[in-house]
Amino acid sequence: MSRLLQDVVEELSKLPGIGRRTALRLAMHLLRMEPQSVTEMTRSIDRFRRDIRRCACCNNLSDEELCPVCADPERDRSTVCVVEQVADVLSIEHTHQYRGLYHVLGGVISPMQGIAPSDLTIDLLCGRLAGGEVREVILAIPASVEGETTRFYLMNRLKPYAGVKITAIARGIGFGDELEYVDDLTIAHALLNRREVEQSE
Amino acid sequence: MSRLLQDVVEELSKLPGIGRRTALRLAMHLLRMEPQSVTEMTRSIDRFRRDIRRCACCNNLSDEELCPVCADPERDRSTVCVVEQVADVLSIEHTHQYRGLYHVLGGVISPMQGIAPSDLTIDLLCGRLAGGEVREVILAIPASVEGETTRFYLMNRLKPYAGVKITAIARGIGFGDELEYVDDLTIAHALLNRREVEQSE
Numbered sequence: 186m187s188r189l190l191q192d193v194v195e196e197l198s199k200l201p202g203i204g205r206r207t208a209l210r211l212a213m214h215l216l217r218m219e220p221q222s223v224t225e226m227t228r229s230i231d232r233f234r235r236d237i238r239r240c241a242c243c244n245n246l247s248d249e250e251l252c253p254v255c256a257d258p259e260r261d262r263s264t265v266c267v268v269e270q271v272a273d274v275l276s277i278e279h280t281h282q283y284r285g286l287y288h289v290l291g292g293v294i295s296p297m298q299g300i301a302p303s304d305l306t307i308d309l310l311c312g313r314l315a316g317g318e319v320r321e322v323i324l325a326i327p328a329s330v331e332g333e334t335t336r337f338y339l340m341n342r343l344k345p346y347a348g349v350k351i352t353a354i355a356r357g358i359g360f361g362d363e364l365e366y367v368d369d370l371t372i373a374h375a376l377l378n379r380r381e382v383e384q385s386e
Numbered sequence: 387m388s389r390l391l392q393d394v395v396e397e398l399s400k401l402p403g404i405g406r407r408t409a410l411r412l413a414m415h416l417l418r419m420e421p422q423s424v425t426e427m428t429r430s431i432d433r434f435r436r437d438i439r440r441c442a443c444c445n446n447l448s449d450e451e452l453c454p455v456c457a458d459p460e461r462d463r464s465t466v467c468v469v470e471q472v473a474d475v476l477s478i479e480h481t482h483q484y485r486g487l488y489h490v491l492g493g494v495i496s497p498m499q500g501i502a503p504s505d506l507t508i509d510l511l512c513g514r515l516a517g518g519e520v521r522e523v524i525l526a527i528p529a530s531v532e533g534e535t536t537r538f539y540l541m542n543r544l545k546p547y548a549g550v551k552i553t554a555i556a557r558g559i560g561f562g563d564e565l566e567y568v569d570d571l572t573i574a575h576a577l578l579n580r581r582e583v584e585q586s587e
Contacts, residue, residue, distance in 0.1 A: 186454065186476060186479065187438065187446075187447045187448050187449050187453065187454065188449050189430075189433060189434045189437055189438045189447075189449050190434065190438065190447050190472075192430040192433070192434065193430045193431055193433075193434040195430075196426060196427040196430040196431070197427070197431075199419075199423070199427065200412055200415060201411065201412070201415050202408070202411075207403070209473055209476070210402065210403075210473075211401055211402070212434065213471075213472065213473070214401060214402050215431065215434065215435050216435070216438065218400075218435075220435055220436065222400070223431065223432065223435040224432065224435075225397060226397040226398070226400065226431075227428035227429075227431050227432050228428075229390075229393040229394045229396075229397040230394055230397070230398075230416065230424065230427075230428050231424065231425065231428050232390060232393070232394075233390045233391065233393065233394040233413065233416065234416050234417070234419070234421055234424040234425075235421065236390055237388065237390045237391065237417065245388075246388045246390075246391050247388050248388050248389050248390050252388065253387065253388065270414075271391075271414065272410055272411075272414070275387060275410070278387065
C-alpha cells in the first residue's frame with residue numbers, strides 16, 4: 186500500500202465515527218477534489234485549531250475576546266441562557282427566537298466521568314450575575330441524571346443573587362412527535378404540566 | 387457563530403457522508419486534540435493530495451513511478467488481477483493469499499454515468515499483455531450490470547492475446563453467510579456451480 190495513502194487513512198481514522206473503510210472512501214474523494222479545495226479545507230482546519238478561543242464572557246467559541254453574541258449591542262443583556270455545550274447555542278440561535286445572551290458550561294457534572302463543578306464555567310457565570318445587569322437565568326441543560334445534578338448544584342450557587350429569576354425551558358411532547366414513540370417520563374411530565382386551552386384559540 | 391467555526395464546518399461538510407451536524411461534532415473533536423496532532427493530520431492530507439500518483443504499470447495509487455506491488459521482485463509477474471478500484475486491491479492484499487500483480491481499471495463501463503471504455507485503463511492493460519510475460523488475467527470486477535458489460539467488453543479486447551488465459555473469481559455463498567439472507571441470483575449461481583465433495587475431505 187502506498188505510504189501516502191496509508192498515512193492519510195491512519196490520520197483520518199483518528200476522527201470519531203470514522204473507521205478505516207470510511208477513511209479510505211474519504212481519501213478517494215480527496216483525489217477527486219480540486220487540489221485548491223483540499224488546501225482550503227486543511228487551511229480552515231489548521232486556522233480553526235490554532236486561532237479559535239473561548240469568549241471571555243460566556244465561554245462560547247469565539248474568534249475575538251468576545252463572541253458575536255456577547256459583542257452584539259442589540260442583544261438583551263438582562264437574560265442569560267445556560268447551556269451544556271457550544272452546539273446547543275447553535276441550535277437555539279438557529280430558531281431566531283432568542284435575543285438574550287448565553288452561558289456555555291462546557292459540560293454537566295458527572296462523577297462517573299470525573300467532571301466536577303470546578304471543571305465547568307460556574308464561577309464565570311456567578312461573576313456575570315454579580316454585575317447586577319442580569320434579571321433572568323434560563324436553564325437549558327439536558328434532563329439527564331447529570332443534567333439534574335447540575336441544575337440542583339446551580340440552583341444553590343445562584344441562590345445568593347436574589348434579584349435574578351431562574352427559569353427552565355419547557356419539557357413536553359415535541360411538535361411532530363408521535364405519543365407512541367415518546368418516552369414515559371416525558372409523557373408523564375407533559376400530562377402533569379398540562380395547560381388550559383383558551384377558548385379564543 | 388464564530389467565523390473560524392463556520393468555515394471549518396462548511397469545509398468538512400463538503401466531504402461525502404458528512405452533514406453539518408457531524409462536521410460540528412468533528413470540529414469539537416479537533417479542539418480536544420493536541421494542536422500537533424491536528425497539524426499532522428492536515429499535513430498528511432495535503433501531502434497525499436499533492437504527491438500521490440498512479441502506478442505507470444497498473445494504475446494503483448503510488449508514491450513512486452511504480453506502486454509497491456509492481457516494484458516488488460517477489461511477486462508473480464505472470465498473473466494479473468483486474469479490479470475496478472484501488473480499494474479492491476487493498477481488500478485482496480489484506481487476505482495475503484494473492485502473489486500476482488494487479489490492474490486497476492478506475493471504474494466500470496456505465497453509459498448511465500457517462501463512463502466509456504476509453505475512460506478506463508484498458509489500453510494500458512492491453513499494453514501489458516503485449517509484453518508477453520502475462521499468462522493469466524483474473525477478472526475480479528463486480529457482478530453488476532455495469533460489471534458484466536465491462537467483462538464482456540474486456541473479453542473481446544483480450545481475445546487477440548491467445549496465450550493468456552482469462553479467469554474470473556468464484557461467485558457463491560460467502561463463508562459465514564446464511565442462506566436466508568443471500569440474494570436469489572447468488573444462490574441460483576451457487577447451486578448451478580456446485581462441485582463434488584471428495585470422499586477424503
